[in-house]
Amino acid sequence: MIVTFGEALVDMIHTPDGRFGAALGGSVCNFTLAAARQSLALTYLNPLSQDAFGHGFADLLKGAGVTPASSRRSACPTSLAIVTLDAGKTPGYPFHGQGVAERDITPRQACALRGRRAGGAAAQRCGCSAASPLAGGCGCSAASPLAGATISRAP
Numbered sequence: 001m002i003v004t005f006g007e008a009l010v011d012m013i014h015t016p017d018g019r020f021g022a023a024l025g026g027s028v029c030n031f032t033l034a035a036a037r038q039s040l041a042l043t044y045l046n047p048l049s050q051d052a053f054g055h056g057f058a059d060l061l062k063g064a065g066v067t068p069a070s071s072r073r074s075a076c077p078t079s080l081a082i083v084t085l086d087a088g089k090t091p092g093y094p095f096h097g098q099g100v101a102e103r104d105i106t107p108r109q110a111c112a113l114r115g116r117r118a119g120g121a122a123a124q125r126c127g128c129s130a131a132s133p134l135a136g137g138c139g140c141s142a143a144s145p146l147a148g149a150t151i152s153r154a155p
Helices: 027-036 052-063 107-118
Strands: 002-004 009-014 020-025 042-044 079-085 122-125 150-153
Touching: 002 027, 020 027, 020 052, 027 042, 027 052
Parallel strands: 002 042, 009 079
Antiparallel strands: 009 020, 122 150
């Protein structure tokens, strides 16, 4: 069992006609979906929003066979990344990530959820490394709600 923790955000992509198109993604969500497509057992730890994007993420994850750690939905909105190109065609990605669903979880709640899902898996102390969850690290940073938390994964 692999437990992933991190963003499910919407890329709002600026199109040549001046409109924006929404694409569900975020590096952790994309990783979770890719791992699930390799027939790995995945649990997604972060809460999803009650908004339309949150429902879209729930459907996307469920369709890939990913188990949500909780059925609780956050009243906070889904994170957004506004994707634009400058005159030199270099993309810019301003993020709107304050007060959003993916951060609507405390370390205590995260540990309780992962403990319920791990079912006796080996515990590992989070070292706040950049290691992939597949390599055994938690992948969190010092600013993460999981920094210093105990993370479990199946051996």
